[in-house]
Amino acid sequence: MMNAKERVVKNSFLYVFSSILMKGFGFLLMPIYTFFLTPEDYGTINLLNGFINVMVFIVALSLYAAIIRFYVDYKKDHRKLKRFHGSVFSFILISGTVFLTLSLLFRSLLQTLFFDNMTFFPLVFIALLSITFLAIHTMHYNVLMAMQNGPKAVTVNIIFFLAQASMNIVFIAVFNLGAMGIMLVQLILNVIYFAFVIFDLKKYDLIEFCLDYKILKEVLKYSVPILPHNLSTRIASLISNIFLNSSNSLALVGIYSVSLQFGTLIDTIQVAVNKAFKPWFFEMLGDQSESNKNEIVNLTKVLLVCYSIIYMIIGLFSQDVILLLINDQYVTAWTIIPIFVFGFSIKSLYYFYVNILFYYKEASKKIFIATITGSLSNIFLAAILIPLYGMYGGAISFAVSKVITVIIVVMITKKYPFDGYKVYDMVKVILTSMLFLLLGLIFSYSKYDTVFNISNFLYKFFILAVYLVLSYIWYKPLIKSFLTIAWIKNNLRNKSE
Numbered sequence: 378m379m380n381a382k383e384r385v386v387k388n389s390f391l392y393v394f395s396s397i398l399m400k401g402f403g404f405l406l407m408p409i410y411t412f413f414l415t416p417e418d419y420g421t422i423n424l425l426n427g428f429i430n431v432m433v434f435i436v437a438l439s440l441y442a443a444i445i446r447f448y449v450d451y452k453k454d455h456r457k458l459k460r461f462h463g464s465v466f467s468f469i470l471i472s473g474t475v476f477l478t479l480s481l482l483f484r485s486l487l488q489t490l491f492f493d494n495m496t497f498f499p500l501v502f503i504a505l506l507s508i509t510f511l512a513i514h515t516m517h518y519n520v521l522m523a524m525q526n527g528p529k530a531v532t533v534n535i536i537f538f539l540a541q542a543s544m545n546i547v548f549i550a551v552f553n554l555g556a557m558g559i560m561l562v563q564l565i566l567n568v569i570y571f572a573f574v575i576f577d578l579k580k581y582d583l584i585e586f587c588l589d590y591k592i593l594k595e596v597l598k599y600s601v602p603i604l605p606h607n608l609s610t611r612i613a614s615l616i617s618n619i620f621l622n623s624s625n626s627l628a629l630v631g632i633y634s635v636s637l638q639f640g641t642l643i644d645t646i647q648v649a650v651n652k653a654f655k656p657w658f659f660e661m662l663g664d665q666s667e668s669n670k671n672e673i674v675n676l677t678k679v680l681l682v683c684y685s686i687i688y689m690i691i692g693l694f695s696q697d698v699i700l701l702l703i704n705d706q707y708v709t710a711w712t713i714i715p716i717f718v719f720g721f722s723i724k725s726l727y728y729f730y731v732n733i734l735f736y737y738k739e740a741s742k743k744i745f746i747a748t749i750t751g752s753l754s755n756i757f758l759a760a761i762l763i764p765l766y767g768m769y770g771g772a773i774s775f776a777v778s779k780v781i782t783v784i785i786v787v788m789i790t791k792k793y794p795f796d797g798y799k800v801y802d803m804v805k806v807i808l809t810s811m812l813f814l815l816l817g818l819i820f821s822y823s824k825y826d827t828v829f830n831i832s833n834f835l836y837k838f839f840i841l842a843v844y845l846v847l848s849y850i851w852y853k854p855l856i857k858s859f860l861t862i863a864w865i866k867n868n869l870r871n872k873s874e
Contacts, residue, residue: 388527393649395531399538400645406542407638408702413549414556416706420630421495421556424622425504427615428491429511431608436472437512439604440465441519443596448523459585460592462578465516467588473509480505493623503560510567517574520583541566606745609752613778616756617771620763628706633768635703635710639695640717643687644724650680651728658732662795670797675855677729681803682852684725685810689844692718692814693837696821700829708827713772715814720776722807726783729798733790743789751782813844 411419444465451458480487484497492501514537521530541562548558578584621630654676661669696711703710731747734740755778762770787800817840825833 388522388525391527391531393652395535397645397649399535400642402538402542404638404642406546407635408704409546410549411635411704411707413553414559414631416628416631417626418556418559418631419634419707420618420622420627420632421500422559422631423634424492424495424615424618424627424630425501425556425560427611427618429504429508431611431615432476432508433512433515434604434607434611436476436508437465437469437516438472438597439600439607440468440596441515441600442603442607443600444516444519445523446599447596448520455582456585457592459583460587460589461596462520462584463587464589464592465596466513466578466584467586468593469512469516470509471588473512476508477505491619493619494627500557500560503557503564507560507564507567510564510571513574514567514570517570517577520578537566537570606748609745609748613752613755613759613775617759617763617774620759621768621771624764625767629768632707632710633713633771635699635707636713636768636772637717639691639698639714640721642691643684643718643721646687647684647721647725647728651732654680654728655732655735659736662733662736670795674797674799677798678802678806678852678855681725681806682848684722685806686845686848688718688722688807688810689814689817689841693817693841694834696818697829697834700827712822712826713768715818716769716772716776718814719811720772720779722811723776723779723783725807726800726803727779727786729803730783730786730790733793733795733798734786737793740789740793744786747782747785747789750785751778754778754781810844813840816840 414422444462447461448458451461481502484501488495488497488501495501518530518534521527521533544562544566545559548554548562552558554561575584618630618633621633658673661673692715695714699707699711727747731744734744755774758774758777759771762774764770766773790798817837820830820833820836824830
């Protein structure tokens with residue numbers, strides 16, 4: 378029988394592995410999607426999905442967070458647990474139905490605000506229909522996570538993803554349905570999944586269809602205050618796409634979205650690593666001895682150096698990937714990827730510092746200050762810069778908002794007892810890699826912006842090699858010191874056991 382610690386480790390590995398696998402597989406499918414989809418199609422899909430991702434949280438009022446939190450309270454009372462699941466399920470259905478009805482009644486206003494250059498029927502209507510079914514899908518996934526049933530959650534998720542990817546290819550390559558095909562696949566599969574959710578929850582006696590107002594009142598008190606934090610970054614991203622569409626075109630939204638895909642590769646890796654780093658960080662912070670503090674700082678610097686190599690690889694060679702593998706209509710997408718790389722590199726500091734706030738319970742309530750301020754600054758800057766500079770304005774707004782978010786988080790952490798991190802030392806690692814990145818892209822921007830050139834490719838490879846050698850020289854003592862401490866601690870632990 379697997380104990381609690383083993384289950385946490387196993388589930389953590391499964392979630393990290395599946396998220397990286399699906400992100401990587403989705404990235405590999407990009408050449409296929411961009412071959413069969415025009416930039417207008419790609420822009421349409423990303424704008425609609427951005428809207429769906431925001432509205433799913435609004436329709437459910439962030440009850441997903443409550444599912445994981447309240448499972449701990451209700452799991453010993455099986456009937457109350459069933460009524461809890463049933464009440465959340467029923468609430469989402471009612472809320473989704475009300476939202477769809479209001480959307481149809483005010484469709485002209487909705488189209489003017491969000492969907493300029495799109496036809497409401499059937500395209501936008503299909504997206505609106507998907508929202509409730511996707512919300513139920515997300516609810517079910519959180520139920521499985523709350524029960525720590527990682528293998529089932531990951532298996533179901535991967536099967537759904539593979540089915541969606543396969544059907545997407547059929548609908549756009551065989552039936553030639555473009556953006557309509559992608560949105561139809563999403564609706565069809567989520568309707569099927571909706572039926573599976575009912576079957577699965579009933580089979581394992583996990584739901585009683587009801588609307589328990591006492592339970593709902595309790596969980597909504599918990600979930601609604603979390604809503605602004607959950608929505609902040611999603612709304613900022615959606616509004617950037619809306620500004621790009623209204624001031625330029627859906628095609629530019631598509632090109633911008635391709636660029637962002639490369640940037641989010643960095644974030645996927647950072648999020649995955651942080652899932653493993655955070656529990657270790659909390660354990661080390663529990664005893665703030667000088668040796669523990671040094672170990673935290675050293676590992677953080679080692680991770681930053683590793684991240685910086687990833688920044689360099691994506692920033693330098695995304696141009697070559699786009700030029701060689703992606704449709705020529707998207708060729709300019711690479712030019713804003715370095716800006717996104719800078720934004721996500723700054724965000725790496727956020728993950729390290731925000732862990733301090735998550736450790737101190739009273740501090741965790743202040744995290745929303747940074748995320749909401751950052752998102753509002755993103756929206757404000759996007760409103761000014763996108764009409765002037767198009768997708769470059771959107772990318773700059775994103776990067777600046779990450780700087781603002783990190784500054785606020787760092788300022789908040791100063792009120793809590795951990796002084797190991799030095800912002801200057803961490804920023805120095807990032808800025809050094811960015812300097813080498815700019816050096817490597819000189820000829821890409823000046824001479825070979827739309828054509829692949831082997832000499833330019835080799836030059837970028839040389840710059841990367843120089844950075845790797847220098848990083849090894851600069852950080853060799855740090856890496857050896859960290860590995861030595863880890864080895865000693867491991868030996869001592871083994872002897873004590």
